[in-house]
Amino acid sequence: MQKQVSIGLLGFGVVGSGVVKMIENHREELSQKLGCDVTVKHILVRDKEKQRDLPLHSPKLTTDPAEVLNDPDIDIIVEVMGGIEEARKHIRHALQNKKHVVTANKDLIALHGQELLEVASENHCDLFYEASVGGGIPVLRGLTDGLISDRIQEVMGIVNGTTNYILTKMDEDHVSFDKALGDAQNLGFAEADPTADIEGLDAARKMAILSRLAFSMNVELDDVETSGITDIALKDLEYGNQLGYVMKLIGFAKKENGSIEISVQPTFFDKKHPLAGVKNEYNAVYIKGEAVGETMFYGPGAGSMPTATAVVSDIMAVVKNMLLGITGKSNLIAGLDKEITPDERRFAKFYVRLHVKDKAGVFASISQLFHDKEISFERIIQRPASKNQLAEVILVTHQTSLANFQTTLEQLQEMESLESIQSYYRVEGVEKND
Structure with a gap:
């Protein structure tokens, strides 16, 4: 039996240092659970002279990727350097050298996960990426292990x-988007350039990964319809509160009759729904299966130690597969034909805020337009907007197709009595049977 497993680490930032710390501090427990020692042998860094807090069993630092990737004694490569093309090249190299790979790189897996899984399988290697979605929440392993026997119908989450x-801050503290973003940056929850987060791209990458696993289809990033939160107005959050809703940026993926719809968009949730209570920097993924029904995974979505926990869990899974001689057999490569659900078969309720001319007959004409499109109203609020x-x-609205709703908005724009469509959002978490 193998007495020691050696790891080569690509990157030594926040997550990389957490991985090294966890392996060092949990050395005895890992050895007891696995039946062999796990050691970090080499770490690829950009600057060897930089002051670092290294463990007692100090690994060798190098700026040469070949020292890590070509070392015959290294069994597992852990990629936590970030970026796409360089990481992709190193991971392909590692797999072709018959080394197993663990990565936390959501951008890479979202764009090239299928390709890398195929390379891993060709070389009888494992490629695991639990930390790419949800930080320390074991949602990917939940899909690939715990729920693998079920048919997943829906994945929805923060x-x-x-x-x-x-x-959360906009809703509870009634502050502007800019103020809430600044606070998030000061606390380290948002990057100096928050574009990928606030425009929904980060969430879209994660939804591509989740959908690929949930539905066994090669979902690509371009399949995810994406919108962010930069245009959300406090007034909409206030009206949402009056209606019993709370706003969340939601990743939504659904499979029905063999086709899938995937999106990331600001969504109003009924306050009774479990996702409505997920606040601040926490993540939650709500999964609906044909057999199991509804389940939810909740916890911290980022951070050094939560993410390191997911990475080290993947390392342990690889080591167990090595000891059992079954590496390369648990890579789930999406093989089903992909079909995207057309707008005519995508159904939801919608919130709409309009500015209209304040005169007799205006609301009746708007109601008639919606009635002609067979869209009925569940809730209505009317307020004076200004002095002009x-x-x-x-x-x-009650439930309607996305295609029908969009056509109605287009015709609404042509009405002389309409000043503007201020906003519109999907409504979820409420009973859809009208």
Whole structure:
């Protein structure tokens, strides 16, 4: 039996240092659980002279990737350097050298996961990436192990802690988007350049990964319809509160009749739904299976030690496979034909806020338009908008198709009595049987 497993680490930032710390501090427990020692032998860094807090069993630092990737004694490569093309090249090299790979790189897996899994399988190697979605929440392993026997119907969740923190602060403290974003940056929840978070791209990458595993289809990033939170107004959050809703940036993936719809968008949730209570930087993923029904994974979505926990768990899974002689057999390569659900078969309820001319007959004409499109209203709020003879109308529709709703908005724009469509959002977490 193998007495020691050696690891080569690519990157030594926040996550990399957490991985080394966890392996060092849990050395005895890991050895007892696995039946062999796990040691970090080499670490690829950009600057060897930089002061670092290294463990007692200090690994060798190098700036040469070949020293790590070509070392015959290294069994597992852990990629936590970030980026896409360089990481992709190193991972391909490692797999072709018959080394197993663990990565936390959501951008890479979202774009090239299928390709790398195929390379891993060709070389009888494991490629695991639990830390790419949800930090320390074991949602990917939940899909690939715990729920693998079920048919997943829906995956819906808060998969970006930055945007959830911002929306929580806007809702509870009644502060502007800019103020909430600044607070998130000061606390380290948001990057100096928060574009990927606030525009929904980070969440879209995670939803591509989740959907690929949930539905066994080669979902690509371009399949995820994506919108962010930069245009959300405090007024909409206030009206949402009156209606019993809370706003979340939601990743949504659903499979029905063999086709899938995937999106990331600001969504109003009924306050009774479990996702509505997920606040600040926390993540949660809600999964609906044909047999199991509804389940939810909840916890911290980022951070050094939560993410390191997921990485080390993947390392342990690889070591167990090595000891059992079954490496390369648990890589789940999406093989089902992919079909995207057309807008005519995508159904939801919608919140709409309008500015209209404040005169007799206007609301009747708007109601008639929706009636002609067979869209009925569940909730209606009407308020004076300003002193310039405008009224503000808030509508919550009953369930309708996305195609029908979009056509209605286009025709609404042509009405002389309409000043503007201020906003519209999907509504979830409420009973859809009207």
